[in-house]
Amino acid sequence: MALQGRWAEARQINQIIVESFPHDVDAYNRLGKALTELGRYGEARGAYMKALEIDSLNSIAKKNLSRLATLGEDEAPPRVASQKLSPQMFIEEMGKTGVTTLVRPNMDIAARMTAGDQVMIKAGEGVLNVQTMAGEHVGEVEPKLGQRLLKLIAGGNEYVAAIQALDDSQVKAFIRETFQHASLTGKLSFPPTVTETVRPYTRGRLLRKDNDEDAYWDEDGGDVEEWEPDADASGRPEPSYTDDDATEPDVGVADDEDE
Numbered sequence: 001m002a003l004q005g006r007w008a009e010a011r012q013i014n015q016i017i018v019e020s021f022p023h024d025v026d027a028y029n030r031l032g033k034a035l036t037e038l039g040r041y042g043e044a045r046g047a048y049m050k051a052l053e054i055d056s057l058n059s060i061a062k063k064n065l066s067r068l069a070t071l072g073e074d075e076a077p078p079r080v081a082s083q084k085l086s087p088q089m090f091i092e093e094m095g096k097t098g099v100t101t102l103v104r105p106n107m108d109i110a111a112r113m114t115a116g117d118q119v120m121i122k123a124g125e126g127v128l129n130v131q132t133m134a135g136e137h138v139g140e141v142e143p144k145l146g147q148r149l150l151k152l153i154a155g156g157n158e159y160v161a162a163i164q165a166l167d168d169s170q171v172k173a174f175i176r177e178t179f180q181h182a183s184l185t186g187k188l189s190f191p192p193t194v195t196e197t198v199r200p201y202t203r204g205r206l207l208r209k210d211n212d213e214d215a216y217w218d219e220d221g222g223d224v225e226e227w228e229p230d231a232d233a234s235g236r237p238e239p240s241y242t243d244d245d246a247t248e249p250d251v252g253v254a255d256d257e258d259e
Contacts, residue, residue, distance in 0.1 A: 001013060002030065002033065002034065005037075007034045007037040007038050008034075008038065010030065010033075010034040011031060011034035011035055011038060014027050014028075014030045014031040014034060015031060018031060018050075023054055025051045025054050025055045025058055025061075028047050028048070028050045028051035028054070028061070029047070029048065029051050029058070029060045029061055029064070031047040032044045032045075032047035032048040032051070032061070032064055033064070033114070035047060036064070036068065036112070037112075041068055044064075044068060045065060045068050048061040048064050048065045048068070049061075049065065052065075063167065066167070066168045067111045067166075067167075067168055068111070069168070070107055070108065070111045070168060089160065089162070089176055090162070090164075090174060093176075094192065095188035095189060095190055095191070095192075096176060096177040096188075096189060096190065097174065097175065097176045097177070097190060098145065098174075098175050098189070098190035099164050099172055099173070099174050099175075100141050100142050100145055100172065100173055100175065101142065101170055101171070101172050102130055102138065102139030102140060102141065102142075102170070102171045102172070102173060103139060103140040103141070103142055103143070104139055104140055105138065105139035105170060105171040106136070106137050106138055106139060107168070107169070107171075109132065109136045109137065109138055110138055110139075110163075110166050110171045111168075113132070113138070113163050113166065113171075114163065114166075115162075115163050115164060115165055115166065116162055116163065117132075117162060117163045118133055118160070118161070118162045119131060119132060119133065119138060119161050119162060119163060119173060120132070120133060120135075120161070121141065121149070121153075121159055121161050121173075121175065123150055123153060123154075124140075127140045127141070127143070127146055128140065128141040128145075128146035128147075128149055128150055128153075129141075130161065130173055138171060138173075139171055139173075141173070141175075145190075148189070149175070149189065152184060152187065152189055155181055155183060155184050156179075156181025156182075156183065156184065157177060157179060157180055157181055157184055157189065158177070158178050158179035159175055159176060159177055159178060159189070160175075160176050160178050161173050161174065161175045161176070162174050175189075175190075177189045177190075
């Protein structure tokens with residue numbers, strides 16, 4: 001019933017379950033979810049609190065109680081049944097899918113949503129907005145990614161998006177490219193990000209200042225330029241040092257006891 005957005009029936013079924021099995025934590029969590037979707041926030045809190053009485057460490061109940069704390073005590077009209085993306089749409093695909101933490105999220109709206117809810121991405125003035133399917137503002141895509149996607153959308157690309165994760169302070173959205181215009185062939189919607197890694201060796205010199213841009217992605221999604229090791233006078237790369245090589249004394253770094 002929940003997967004089909006039939007929340008009234010989902011509430012009724014789970015109410016019957018908890019009456020027959022009063023220690024079923026999962027049923028109380030499902031009941032809380034159904035009541036939340038129906039706008040019956042007070043009753044939803046009661047269901048989640050009951051789940052915590054049975055299992056004080058239940059993370060689902062804790063998370064949802066925290067989310068409900070941002071909503072008032074008054075009941076709200078049931079929201080339009082949410083649309084869910086197919087689980088297959090969440091399969092990551094290099095260059096075609098990405099996750100963004102929304103900027104300036106509207107937590108009043110996000111508090112009524114759950115992971116998997118489909119959302120829309122819509123061009124604004126210089127920003128890429130994320131909205132519910134009913135047009136309510138949820139937040140904005142991170143500026144750098146937003147600018148990239150705005151250009152690609154203007155060029156004819158199409159995308160779908162859904163809530164990937166959320167808590168009481170932030171919202172993450174999953175975005176997938178569903179159509180690439182012929183004029184944008186070869187342009188990646190989501191270029192891989194290169195993170196700096198720790199090099200597992202020590203150079204002959206104690207200190208070294210590396211170029212801050214050892215590796216980076218071209219703004220248009222071009223090839224990666226990678227840092228190359230120094231070469232000695234013979235033009236050969238400087239050998240790496242490991243613990244298995246001849247011992248090399250430590251210099252310039254004093255232990256606390258030496259000080």
